Amino acid sequence: MKQIFKLMAALSAPLLLSGCFLLPGKFNTNLKILDGDRYEFGYTGQIQMTMPDDGKLKKPSNEPFDPAKLKCRDLVYKSDGRVDAQRPVYGDDYDRYGKDADPSIDTDNLSYDVVDRDCTEEEITKRKDQYDREQARKLKRYNEESAMAGAFFGGPIPGDDESMVAFAKKLSKYRGWKKVEHAGGNIFDVEYSETGPIGNYFSFPVLPDAQMQYPFFQIIRRSDGAVELLTPGIAGQGSLFNMMMMKESGGKAPKISDIDGVLTVETNGTVVNNNSIDGFAEKGDRKMMSWKIGKNAETEDGPRALIRF
Structure with a gap:
């Protein structure tokens, strides 16, 4: 376990150094993986940007000495x-x-x-x-x-409402983003939906111009044609990732809002394995899987599944 911890710390060093993270908030996600070559994905809810100092940069006053x-x-x-x-x-x-x-x-x-x-x-x-x-x-x-945060996230600076609103307008110009609104603080309300061929890789979210990406959900094609679902960017406050962040940053992690969501996956492939509590339910030729994520999660592990066609 110590070796795994050290490896994760090394791989995450740039993030830990900056203290910048992208996380979901309250959300609902639906994913269909069909026929081995296409997906339908929808995410409705919150995305939050976190930083040290409770996630809010404070610009010093320009008031002259009195x-x-x-x-x-x-x-x-x-x-x-x-x-x-x-x-x-x-x-x-x-x-x-x-x-x-x-x-x-x-x-x-x-x-x-x-x-x-x-x-x-x-x-x-x-x-x-x-x-x-x-x-x-x-x-x-x-x-x-501010420059570091803007580079990491691709423009928005947590705590700077003007840059957050501008980023919401920028992101809404890209395909799939049906709604992007700055909800105040470091939170965005979003609606995203996209369909297309799976190819080799699909990831959500992807932020334009961002030096670092923080995918909540990934679909990755294996060399044998199987499709794997991974969720690397979903981490609750009690997760190993955030405990490591607190350890590395001297005991103070960025303040985050509750992560509270549901992921539902539907497929007409063969579910080789998945780590949902209830496995999967069959509905015609479809298999249905569901995970609670965040504060109501029934497992500490992020959702995973392997599907063959």
Whole structure:
């Protein structure tokens, strides 16, 4: 098991490094694999994009430094009148001497008084320089993470509504995407349906311009002509994939909405094996299989099936 874990960690290193993932949300999927050479696929529900920091990049404020928001104070010791200048506090920064910092402290028993005063020009200049450097650093990090997210997903940046709406319009131009709407946050409501020859490979979803793809469902042709159903991109919060992600990212995984879906597969081929709880039911010349996926899943394994014709 340790060797498998290490192998998965190595293969997934680029994803773990970025913390970017594409996952389903609530959905319903229907797949027909017929005659060994054609498929009919439909997906209705949610797709969610996840990132570190609860999946939301925060663009730093472009508000200029305001000296009026700078608070300067001295500690004046009661015993000898000694004055100890304190570090200036700006805006919403933590203020250890603020009124609400620690209400349990009995100020009457302190050995000093906290005395507000005007800030010196030197203190204002020093704190402004620090503020400007902090803003520049935050903006640089935001731009780098935004560019990385945009590259991974092919344009959309979780947390940036404008880019998410633009991506929805872009994706709706491609075949199969009947509906793509940004539902707020990092979630899209989608309707996708497509039919065609199986060929050697079918995958959903495929994102245009994305450097990484995260297929929920795959149909792959084997060399003997059999068709295999795989679901590599479906991972719940308790899965090995996400446990590994938490381990590699220092114990904090991106926040995701519930994965809660149903996959129904219909075929007129011979089902060699499948891992659905109830196996398959026959209806005429068709075999029907169904899996619950996500929080209501009846197994930790992703749906799999092998079908021959």
